[in-house]
Amino acid sequence: GMTIMLIIAVGMNFFSYWFSDSMVLRMYNAQEIDRSSAPELYxxxxxxxxxxxxxxxRVYIINEDAPNAFATGRNPSHAAVAVTTGLMRVLDYNEISGVLGHELAHVKHRDILISTIAATMATVISYAANIAQFAAIFGAGRSSDDDRGGIIGMIATAIIAPIAAALIQMAISRxxxxxxxxxxxxxxxNPNYLAAALEKIEYYAVHGAPLPEATPETxxxxIINPFAGHDFSFKSLFSTHPATAERIARLREQAQRMHIR
Known part of the structure; x- marks a missing residue:
């Protein structure tokens, strides 16, 4: 059973990795632009x-007021960057270049592949925990103290393992x-371009409406969690993004190291 689940987990995540760009862009109703339709952005x-x-x-625009952006695609030769019309409206040229630089860095670092591997590991751990839970429940007929201790241990593992897997996945993402x-x-x-952009995007994410197409999976x-200000407690542990204030502080320090004021 474990082998089959492992094959399914790897298969599902490989499929989402290979087709990530077309699936996500369709989900967000993104429209591809070119040099003639949006010369400045292109x-x-x-x-x-x-x-x-x-x-x-490839470059895409999403017709949404919430300012945000993302990159997708399985490798640098099959990459796409997408920005919302809201982002184009509220940021200036330098701030947009900071955001696009961030998205291109994700492409360069092959982060889509890394997040897929992390997701596969988390899925496999969760499946293994489910199997342990079934084994504990259906093996509960034997009632010696040793067996009972083992069953409690297996149930505890089944509960804790998926949480630990999710935490690891979030930490990698951050x-x-x-x-x-x-x-x-x-x-x-210039790190200050992105710092200024993050400040504005965070403000709209907290005070405005979230991206309608955004899902917890995407x-x-x-660039900023579209559910910022709309999510739940324990959010720093389970957040896929570091605190924006911390990101801005690090960028300001980077600007100082580069002797940029």
């Missing part, structure tokens, strides 16, 4: 991709965000 992505040493990704912030600041040339892809 030209900016082209310039930043050149800075990053990346092939030109560390990738920090890396993309730092890499993105280098790509656009929230980790966005």
């Amino acid at each position: 030209g900016l992505v082209e310039k930043l991709a050149g800075n990053a040493g990346l092939p030109m990704p 560390s990738r965000e920090y890396s993309a912030d730092e890499g993105g600041a280098e790509i656009c040339g 929230a980790h892809m966005c």
Whole structure:
């Protein structure tokens, strides 16, 4: 049973990795743009991709007021970046370049692959925990003290293991965000651009309506959690994103190291 579940978990996550770009872009009703339909945005992505040493990704616009952005695609040759119309409206040119730099850093670091591996590991651990739970429940007929202790241990493992797996997955996601912030600041040339952008996006995420198409499964892809201010307690533990204030502080420090005021 465990082998079959492992094969299913790997298969499902590999499928989502391979087709991540088309699935997510369809979910968000993203429209592809080109040099003629949105010359300024297309030209900016082209310039930043050149800075990053990346092939030109496909560029998409999502017709939504909530300012946000994400990158997707299985590798740098099959990448796409998407921004909302709200982001284009509330950020200036420099701030948009900071956001796009961050998204291109995700592409450069192959974060879609890393998050897929993390998701596969978490899925396998959860499946294994479910099997342990079944084994404990259906093996409960034998009632020696040793057996009872083993059953309690298995049930405890079944409850704790998926939580631990989720926490590890979230921690990996948060560390990738920090890396993309730092890499993105280098790509656009000024960490303060992204710091200013994060401040504005966070304000709208907390005070505005969340992205209607956003789901908990795709929230980790966005530059700021689209459910910020709309989510639940324990949020720092289970958040896919580090605290925005901490991200901004790190970017300001990076600017000082680069002697940028």
